[in-house]
Amino acid sequence: MEDGVLLQLENVDICRDENVILHQASLSLHQGEFVYVIGKVGSGKSSLLKSLYCEIPICGGEARLLNYNLRKIKRKDVPYLRRKLGIVFQDFQLLTDRSVNKNLEFVLRATGWRSNKDIRNRIEEVLQQVGMQNKGYKMPHELSGGEQQRVVIARALLNTPDMILADEPTGNLDPETSGQIVQLLHEICKKGTAVIMTTHNYTLVHNFPARIVKCENASLNDVDK
Numbered sequence: 001m002e003d004g005v006l007l008q009l010e011n012v013d014i015c016r017d018e019n020v021i022l023h024q025a026s027l028s029l030h031q032g033e034f035v036y037v038i039g040k041v042g043s044g045k046s047s048l049l050k051s052l053y054c055e056i057p058i059c060g061g062e063a064r065l066l067n068y069n070l071r072k073i074k075r076k077d078v079p080y081l082r083r084k085l086g087i088v089f090q091d092f093q094l095l096t097d098r099s100v101n102k103n104l105e106f107v108l109r110a111t112g113w114r115s116n117k118d119i120r121n122r123i124e125e126v127l128q129q130v131g132m133q134n135k136g137y138k139m140p141h142e143l144s145g146g147e148q149q150r151v152v153i154a155r156a157l158l159n160t161p162d163m164i165l166a167d168e169p170t171g172n173l174d175p176e177t178s179g180q181i182v183q184l185l186h187e188i189c190k191k192g193t194a195v196i197m198t199t200h201n202y203t204l205v206h207n208f209p210a211r212i213v214k215c216e217n218a219s220l221n222d223v224d225k
């Protein structure tokens with residue numbers, strides 16, 4: 001792949017069961033780039049992201065992501081790819097039985113971190129990055145939706161991903177909080193992490209401008225602003 005290109009999809013088909021959701025779709029993304037993926041309900045936005053973290057297959061075309069060939073990736077390599085991707089969903093998916101710190105520690109230990117000191121420091125760093133320093137002792141239910149989504153973003157940042165995949169990250173949030181979350185994603189992007197964010201929220205796209213790709217008629221097309 002050309003220097004600085006993190007994702008290159010060329011004429012890919014993305015399939016679910018027997019259905020082709022995206023047909024001959026192409027998309028490339030560079031280091032530090034922000035792209036919104038918009039499109040109608042059921043147009044394939046989530047399927048696109050799922051294919052990037054290997055939850056659903058790419059059944060045609062060429063697909064490279066962070067030096068992995070997504071059409072040939074071995075099952076044992078999928079966790080390594082996912083470690084380089086920060087994944088953020090609409091429903092926060094924090095473990096509800098433990099504190100913010102313990103949620104983050106769980107991910108670090110599961111991804112090979114051993115030193116208690118390194119773990120403590122990294123948790124402090126990512127919480128600081130999302131403006132949640134001093135809230136690590138709280139249980140998820142003690143946080144607002146926006147705060148929970150900040151913690152999810154902190155969790156996505158733990159292993160310093162090259163790219164964040166955010167699927168409707170503001171879907172459950174009020175307009176003001178949604179703006180804050182998108183602003184945070186833009187700040188993270190400015191520090192060098194590419195972001196792909198699906199959304200239905202055109203106000204956000206307007207207020208925080210970036211490249212826009214539309215999912216339509218089973219293909220992906222850049223939208224001129």
Ligand SMILES: Nc1ncnc2c1ncn2[C@@H]1O[C@H](COP(=O)(O)OP(=O)(O)OP(=O)(O)O)[C@@H](O)[C@H]1O
Pocket residue numbers: 016017021039040041042043044045046047048215
């Ligand atoms: N688990 C599944 N198994 C089979 N087909 C599915 C599954 N989930 C979604 N689909 C189909 O894939 C198509 C694309 O769905 P997808 O969720 O990617 O769309 P979307 O653009 O993200 O929609 P939304 O805006 O509602 O989130 C839909 O036509 C849907 O019927």
